[in-house]
Amino acid sequence: MSESNAPILENRHAAGSAAAVRAEGRMARLFKEIWRYRLSYLFIAPFMICFVSFIMIPVVSAFLLSFMSYNSLEPPRFIGWTNFRYMVSEDLLFLKYALPNTFKFAAIAGPCGYIASFLLAWLISILRSGWRKWFALAMYSPSLMGAVAMTIVWLPLLSGDRIGYLNSILLEWGLISDPILWVTSKEHLMTSMIVVTLWSSMGIGFLAMLAGILNVNPELYEAGKLDGIKSRLEEIWYITIPSMKPQMLFGAVMAIVGTFKAGSIGTELSGMNPTPQYAGHLIMNQIEDYGFIRFELGYASALSVFLLLLMYLSNKFCWGLFGSKEDE
């Protein structure tokens, strides 16, 4: 900068070498920095090793495998977009059953479960603290059951003969004249799946929202009252939800991931794989079908990439709803 009289060539040379030295210096400084924090890296190493090997590598290799043909015996062969083209044009099971079923299942079970968790959490938060604990436990208890036990719980209730509890009650009340096949007919399987999923949807997201509501600053409600908020509905809309947006987002993420990864519930409820006339066939079932039965791992990976993208986009959508860009 200062030596304006120096020959241009020399100047440029000096600048170049200075840049090189600076770059080298930056690298060295980075290394020194990394070395200085070596303990931090040691701390995160155990988690990162597992994270990389069981989450990152599988996700990345799913992306790579989705462009290949691979049957686990011969080495993978690059085939470009063929898997995806097959998915959207020829895979009838996917187009006719897995895709619409997944959309239907996720569009009903996801938002309904989410809204129900919020409303229940809100109702519980109104109670005195002594009561809250027990109602929260009652709502959360289905999640304590776990997936395996859940089907055992519901099967006898939904059993298709007259011994099934639901059928026997409906028969007694005269609402139906013949027992209904709740889990083994294609008309009712999806409904049963959604109801059972809703029943067990008060999970970790529900607890997060409950905690979020309980932590809203009470002064805000007082202030809101002075500002002319009259009904409780207005209170929820203008105070509760805006001040617990982060927890709402967490709950939404949990709900989305939970509904899209559901797969075994249809086969477990109906006791058949594939489900009767593919009525409960979800994308996860299609992935397992291609991956572990037909051994078309490339195509199965393409399906899982599609599912990951669906999850990602729905999450982005919720981010838009609840994300805190600028506080209003």
Add this chain to the structure above:
Amino acid sequence: MKMPSLSKTLRIRRRSKLFRMSRFEKAVVFLLILLSAFMLLPLVYIFNHAFKPYEELFVYPPTIWARNPSLQNFVELFHIASDSIVPVSRYIFNSLAVALLSVIVVTGVSALCAYPLSKHKFPGHKLVFGAIMLTLLFAPETVAIPRYLVVSQMGIMNTYWGHILPMVAVPVGVFLMKQFVDQIPNELLESARMDGAREFTVFLRIVVPVILPAVATIGIISFQTAWGNIETSSLFMQDEEMKTFPFFISTLTTNMANNVARQGEAAAAALFMFIPNLIIFLVFQSKVIATMAHSGIK
């Protein structure tokens, strides 16, 4: 001078609100009792089913309460299992071992990772946290096939590691713990370092006690996951001896739809799965709610 009048109006308002609330509260309690009945009914019924003797399972119309409670179903559950190649005690031992080990490993590893992510500004910490947040949006179950390939390449098939390691990386766990570590004031850590405490001592003496609620929560979640997990058993274990109890139950219940014969035993097994989760959750419930207050994604 103004203070008394203000507090007076406040008190009146509060009292009137309380009065109005109590009526509203009653309605809420009523509604919640109905809803809890819907949530709990299946559990009440499974509890009874497990203790019903064989004849009562076939009674029409079906009853909810067991008339002559017996332990027949539990006895039979263990009996079928002793007929099979692997005794049921082995499945239960496997499950317990896997559940306990994964609680210890998951909480330890997540806490170790959360501390530097929150408090050390090492190069790349934003990248690491971003990657973890991104996978929070995914379910690793969707990429079961590449996971299977990774596990088989690592040579941990048919070992306890195969049960535990794939379950160690829980993005939710690190995320929740990091939110907790964020609350620790930096001055506290600095002063401990001034006194000559090494990073590991700082971690054990200051960080861990503060994030204990989060540790308890993640412990519960990972216990529930491991205790009910059948994915690792069905994918990564070919030896019958290495499989876990829930997997055994799921083999018991396949084709159970419209089949009453084994419902009693299945109910007994379900109860057996449910009780440990319930006890642990009851013990740590207040910790869980405290942790969840910090679960918000900003």
